[in-house]
Amino acid sequence: MEEAITKGLVLYSRPYKERDRLIKIYTEKYGKCQFFIKNAAISKFAASLQTFTTAELIATINDSGFSFVHDISEVKHYQHILEDFEANAYASYVVSLADIAIEDGEYDSALYSFLIQVLNMIDIGKDVQIMTNIFELQILSRFGAGLNLSECVICGRKDLPMDYSFSYNACLCKEHFDKDLRRLHVQPNVIYMANKFLNISLEVLESISVKENMKKQLRNFIDSLYDEYVGLETNAKKFINNMDNWADIMKK
């Protein structure tokens, strides 16, 4: 048990028993914690601590069981994410990935900062698909898959067209495509763009624009990586896939 002051992002808030609420918050200093809010209807915290809200918390953090909020300040709601259907869907997916990437109570302030940065970018209207792709690629290492998309695993060359191979869990250059005939057969420019996303720093991110066709191919490539290395599709991701399908149907 520890008295703490920490920043936090509300992952979700849900009813508990008849009158109480459970609020899961990703705290900067203590990882993800479950907070118990008694008598939610009259709690001064329950209404403020909604999904897509950040706040500074004064709290009792318990290693096991529930934690408790004593005071909150600097409450900020992600307004655009809360109001925009598409931004909300993608932000929900990003948050769900952060939620499954680490165990409750596991300290990971780098992931916390990265998540907040990505949500900030989505909230000011940056391209949701690009932001999501960058987040997905950069947190794959949290699932045990450290990607290297910059060089051929056989010869180390970086200047030739590349494809990805699950047999090697790495890239093969054009000269070594024959090492794995069942390689992914991804277009070399998709690997190139994914490598850029994997290594980009959000602080220096200028407005990247990516063509629709490239976005689709990146989506497919990253889906293949997640199928292989994570093997778990969240409801938020299923929702995005359905949303994309509807969008395609509407265009026809």
Ligand SMILES: [Zn+2]
């Ligand atoms: Zn090679």
